[in-house]
Amino acid sequence: MAETIVRVESSSSPIALPSRPPDPCALVVFGVTGDLTRRKLVPALHALAQARELPERFALVGTSTSVGAAAELREKLRESTARFSRLQPFDEAAWGGFAGRIDAVQGDFNRPEAYAALRAKLEDAERRHGTGGNRLFYCAVPPAVYPVILRNLKQAGLLRAPGDGPWSRVVIEKPFGRDLASARELNRLLGEVLDEGQIFRIDHYLGKETVQNILVLRFGNSLFEPLWNHKYVDHVQITMAEEIGVEGRGKFYDQTGVLRDMIQSHVLQVLALCAMEPPVSFRADDIRDEKFKVLRALRPVAAGDTVRGRYLGYAREPGVAPGSRTPTYAALKLHVDNWRWQGVPFYIRSGKGLTKRRTEVSIHFSQIPFCLFGSEEVCARIEPNVLTLRIQPDEGIALRFGCKEPGDALSVGTVTMDFSYAASFKRPPGEAYERLLLDAMRGDATLFARRDADEQAWAFATPILESWDADPAPLPEYERGSVGPANADAWIHRDKRRWRPLA
Numbered sequence: 001m002a003e004t005i006v007r008v009e010s011s012s013s014p015i016a017l018p019s020r021p022p023d024p025c026a027l028v029v030f031g032v033t034g035d036l037t038r039r040k041l042v043p044a045l046h047a048l049a050q051a052r053e054l055p056e057r058f059a060l061v062g063t064s065t066s067v068g069a070a071a072e073l074r075e076k077l078r079e080s081t082a083r084f085s086r087l088q089p090f091d092e093a094a095w096g097g098f099a100g101r102i103d104a105v106q107g108d109f110n111r112p113e114a115y116a117a118l119r120a121k122l123e124d125a126e127r128r129h130g131t132g133g134n135r136l137f138y139c140a141v142p143p144a145v146y147p148v149i150l151r152n153l154k155q156a157g158l159l160r161a162p163g164d165g166p167w168s169r170v171v172i173e174k175p176f177g178r179d180l181a182s183a184r185e186l187n188r189l190l191g192e193v194l195d196e197g198q199i200f201r202i203d204h205y206l207g208k209e210t211v212q213n214i215l216v217l218r219f220g221n222s223l224f225e226p227l228w229n230h231k232y233v234d235h236v237q238i239t240m241a242e243e244i245g246v247e248g249r250g251k252f253y254d255q256t257g258v259l260r261d262m263i264q265s266h267v268l269q270v271l272a273l274c275a276m277e278p279p280v281s282f283r284a285d286d287i288r289d290e291k292f293k294v295l296r297a298l299r300p301v302a303a304g305d306t307v308r309g310r311y312l313g314y315a316r317e318p319g320v321a322p323g324s325r326t327p328t329y330a331a332l333k334l335h336v337d338n339w340r341w342q343g344v345p346f347y348i349r350s351g352k353g354l355t356k357r358r359t360e361v362s363i364h365f366s367q368i369p370f371c372l373f374g375s376e377e378v379c380a381r382i383e384p385n386v387l388t389l390r391i392q393p394d395e396g397i398a399l400r401f402g403c404k405e406p407g408d409a410l411s412v413g414t415v416t417m418d419f420s421y422a423a424s425f426k427r428p429p430g431e432a433y434e435r436l437l438l439d440a441m442r443g444d445a446t447l448f449a450r451r452d453a454d455e456q457a458w459a460f461a462t463p464i465l466e467s468w469d470a471d472p473a474p475l476p477e478y479e480r481g482s483v484g485p486a487n488a489d490a491w492i493h494r495d496k497r498r499w500r501p502l503a
């Protein structure tokens, strides 16, 4: 039977919690000529400048091996921002005002003299833009380069210890390590040069409005929380599907794979928000304490509880090593061993080269305990309720429920009540990097990963990676544009459940 879609519109005026304005600061971008800076960071900063959300006293100093003079960098960033900005058409006049704050300094991060040149440029920018000495260092560089930057920043005296004066903070991009040992090593090094409160480990998923809305949906409504446990929930599914393949980043991806790239970071963070207990307050550490407890409660994954695969043609992608066994798809059955979630499996799946780009969480409620509607045929058609949180694209929330179909006979159908961000708020949700950059300038670490949680996520993921490495069986392959390997369907059917349709 076809599903009916019921649209809902927003009706009340929003209540805004006052947020602290970002502090005046200089942002130093290590890797200013890289892909992340061009596609995400600078378009996000420019959008903030246009919305007048950037501090008035702000400067950007970009550095890398190949960066040229400031004028050349500004021109290159103008071109990329015009292409990648979410604000279209591109506003040249607004860019002009923002570009005046950009400066450049060339340097090889392995060489101490690069930091002397950076200091001179930074102090000059601080004077000209009156930023007051606050410094935000953003490591938009390959992870192998983080340690050398951190040590040199410390040695050059560019990092100030926390105190009453101007602050120094460092943003570290993902991947944060590649297993538990390397994550611990990086954390050890960070701990040598910085206080935990100065470290901002970024996971851009946490900056998405729809991910933050998981907490508002759960704790801003009295309707859902009483049902949010093993008594009423049969199982939970989390899907992070990408249509694209490795897109020219074959070498990076081949050393990473789906578990490190998506599951250890984004999926576990989203899972923690869905499964955590109510925090005692909305302060960063209260929320992060509860997320950490979820990660600690994850049961080690049993051998039969994972499925892997890779898309046909992956082995021929440029940069992929001969004989590579890197999976591009994985599905896992997880258990959160605590009171709330006992007996409720969390099925998670993520893959590249799939039919649709889609990230969503679906809460599948239990079947009704007893059917009142006569014939077995009618009862068999009653589908359990499903609450779906669409993280991206088409951001919104849908609730599926049973409904009497019009007519004389008692016929039960299924309808879906659907809330759409774009339709209700008349604007798409903001970009994750905009929110995260502002939060780092404010010193609000709520949406950044804390050391203990990051290591706990690796403690969970590393044995899975090791068991996969030790397994000589060939990886199942799937067609590009499909829903993943066929055995992923058979695997979930074993539990008498099925994936939410991807197509």
Ligand SMILES: NC(=O)c1ccc[n+]([C@@H]2O[C@H](COP(=O)([O-])OP(=O)(O)OC[C@H]3O[C@@H](n4cnc5c(N)ncnc54)[C@H](OP(=O)(O)O)[C@@H]3O)[C@@H](O)[C@H]2O)c1
Binding pocket: 030, 031, 032, 033, 034, 035, 036, 037, 039, 063, 064, 065, 066, 067, 107, 108, 109, 110, 139, 140, 141, 142, 143, 145, 173, 174, 175
């Ligand atoms: N790209 C994304 O969408 C994305 C998404 C999530 C996370 N990340 C993470 O963000 C970081 C950067 O990624 P990316 O894709 O932007 O990398 P990328 O395109 O390879 O850029 C790397 C940047 O680092 C600079 N660099 C590297 N080694 C250097 C050295 N020794 N001295 C001076 N400059 C050096 C490069 O400068 P030159 O080219 O001038 O040498 C370049 O500007 C990585 O950790 C990545 O995992 C990226």
